[in-house]
Amino acid sequence: MHGNxxxxxxxxxxxxxxxxxxxxxxxxxxxxxxxxxxxxVTEAGEDVLYILLDRDGEGCVVPRSATDATFLARLRYxxxxxxxxxxxxxxxxxxxxxxxxRSPDPPSALPDLEYD
Numbered sequence: 001m002h003g004n005x006x007x008x009x010x011x012x013x014x015x016x017x018x019x020x021x022x023x024x025x026x027x028x029x030x031x032x033x034x035x036x037x038x039x040x041v042t043e044a045g046e047d048v049l050y051i052l053l054d055r056d057g058e059g060c061v062v063p064r065s066a067t068d069a070t071f072l073a074r075l076r077y078x079x080x081x082x083x084x085x086x087x088x089x090x091x092x093x094x095x096x097x098x099x100x101x102r103s104p105d106p107p108s109a110l111p112d113l114e115y116d
Contacts, residue, residue, distance in 0.1 A: 011066040036103040040089035
């Protein structure tokens with residue numbers, strides 16, 4: 001029997017966040033409220049990658065081939081997100097990484113903790 005090969009990964013986009021499941025069983029997940037930066041990675045002949053990062057530099061890599069209108073619509077909810085900037089970076093013929101959005105809120109300082 002012939003069928004479609006198992007995908008290398010698949011992506012779920014919800015109102016809460018983005019999750020990518022890899023064929024090896026590993027998972028990357030990031031809640032929308034934790035996203036502080038969005039990058040676009042372009043490489044000739046390769047799929048465009050959207051990288052969502054949190055304050056610790058951890059994140060979720062989303063291939064453009066795995067995105068749909070839900071993903072793009074949800075990005076627009078990020079404060080001052082510019083969808084046109086994302087489109088220009090994604091369609092670029094140049095290889096590289098472009099930061100298309102950063103959170104306008106500075107990282108919050110850790111509170112001073114007192115120990116007994």
